[in-house]
Amino acid sequence: MDNEIKQRVYDKLNELNINYTVDEHEAIFTIDELDKKGMYKKGEICKNLFLRDGSGKRHFLLVAPGHKEVDLKSVRAQIGSSRLSFGSAERLMNCLGLTQGSVSPFGVINDKECRVELVFDKELKNIDVLGFHPNINTATVWLSFNDLLKVIEDNGNTTHYVEL
Numbered sequence: 001m002d003n004e005i006k007q008r009v010y011d012k013l014n015e016l017n018i019n020y021t022v023d024e025h026e027a028i029f030t031i032d033e034l035d036k037k038g039m040y041k042k043g044e045i046c047k048n049l050f051l052r053d054g055s056g057k058r059h060f061l062l063v064a065p066g067h068k069e070v071d072l073k074s075v076r077a078q079i080g081s082s083r084l085s086f087g088s089a090e091r092l093m094n095c096l097g098l099t100q101g102s103v104s105p106f107g108v109i110n111d112k113e114c115r116v117e118l119v120f121d122k123e124l125k126n127i128d129v130l131g132f133h134p135n136i137n138t139a140t141v142w143l144s145f146n147d148l149l150k151v152i153e154d155n156g157n158t159t160h161y162v163e164l
Helices: 002-015 031-037 072-079 089-096 105-110 122-126 145-155
Strands: 021-024 044-052 059-065 116-121 130-132 139-143 159-162
Touching (some): 002 105, 002 139, 059 105, 059 122, 072 159, 089 105, 105 116, 116 122, 130 145
Parallel strands (some): 044 130, 059 116, 116 159
Antiparallel strands (some): 021 139, 044 059, 130 139
């Protein structure tokens, strides 16, 4: 099953002619664990926060550099949302087909209805190589920000840019 999850991401990247590399590893759940493995030597590992608005009608995936602080009140104001809070494991599965610990922007390939809006820290545009789980936390995919955007745009999800 894990290999099928990863393969769907790799198939999408190949379909879009995106250059990427992959590091296979044991399951990693936190930025601190990635630090201990020395994963930052290849590029910027990103944190991915699955959020919902106060009414539960809008869902967001906030993508930021792994060690950057996130002020949800500031994000809320910049994207024109009501109060933001973390989405439940059930919402995460329903919207992106992902489990906690494996949250990734590649989850959009499971979001056929484009229910999740992607929110990117503007700083990511200036980083050469970014790392994300391929919808399972036993590997890291390395690619450029522009190539990641190709995946998002191909699926049709809305994107926002914020300053954190």
